Amino acid sequence: MAGSVNKVILVGNLGRDPEVRSFPSGGKVCNLRIATSETxxxxxxxERREKTEWHSVAIFSEPLVRIAEQYLKKGSKVYLEGQLETRKWQDQSGADRYTTEVVLRPYRGEMTLLDGRGDGGSGGGGGSAGGYDEGGAGGGYGGASGGGGGGRSDLDDEIPF
Structure with missing residues (x-):
């Protein structure tokens, strides 16, 4: 097989509110802590056991940063697609440190809100953005495809086979 693949898919819950920072150049980054659990x-x-893993996520895609900033909060369930990256930085004492995180870059990351829109809403879909949809028009979801608004009664529960 020629080439290689670096793709991470997570479905989990935010452990704290998104942290958005601005760069002097005008860009933004959104940092998330995502918990995934297996039982x-x-x-x-x-006895029933559970193990939780915590993942650091950095979003550099401006439309996804706007969505995360506006709609995500501690406890939100989210689907993320990105790539694993390790970066080197220096702590206060000047020692080299390394951090591995899931990174969503422009046109190479995807995010889908799984809780639905609004506070505590129990709707079907939520919103999504990512892939090649990011460069589009403005609006509430920054060029993203809309999500399902309705409740459970809108879902078709029949199995198609």
């Missing part, structure tokens, strides 16, 4: 039953004790 299983211990074979020896029969």
């Amino acid at each position: 299983w039953r211990d074979k020896q004790s029969g």
Whole structure:
């Protein structure tokens, strides 16, 4: 196989509100902490176990930063597609440090809100943005495809096979 693949897909919950910072050049970055959990039953004790992993996410795509800033909050469920990157930085004492994080760059990242719009809404879809839709028009979702607004009654529960 020629080439390689660096793609990360996460579905999880925010551990804290998004942190948005501005660069002197005018760009923005949004940092998220995403929790993903898996559960299983211990074979020896029969006890239910859970393990949570915390992921650092950096969003550099301006439309996705706007969506995260406006609609995400602690506890929000979100789908993210990005790539794994390790960066080097220096701490206050001048020592080299390394951080590995999931990065969503312009035209190479995707984010879908899974909670629906608004505070505590229990709707179907939410909003999404990413891929090649990012360069589009303004508006509430920054050129993103809209999400489902309605409640559970709008869903078709029948299995198609």
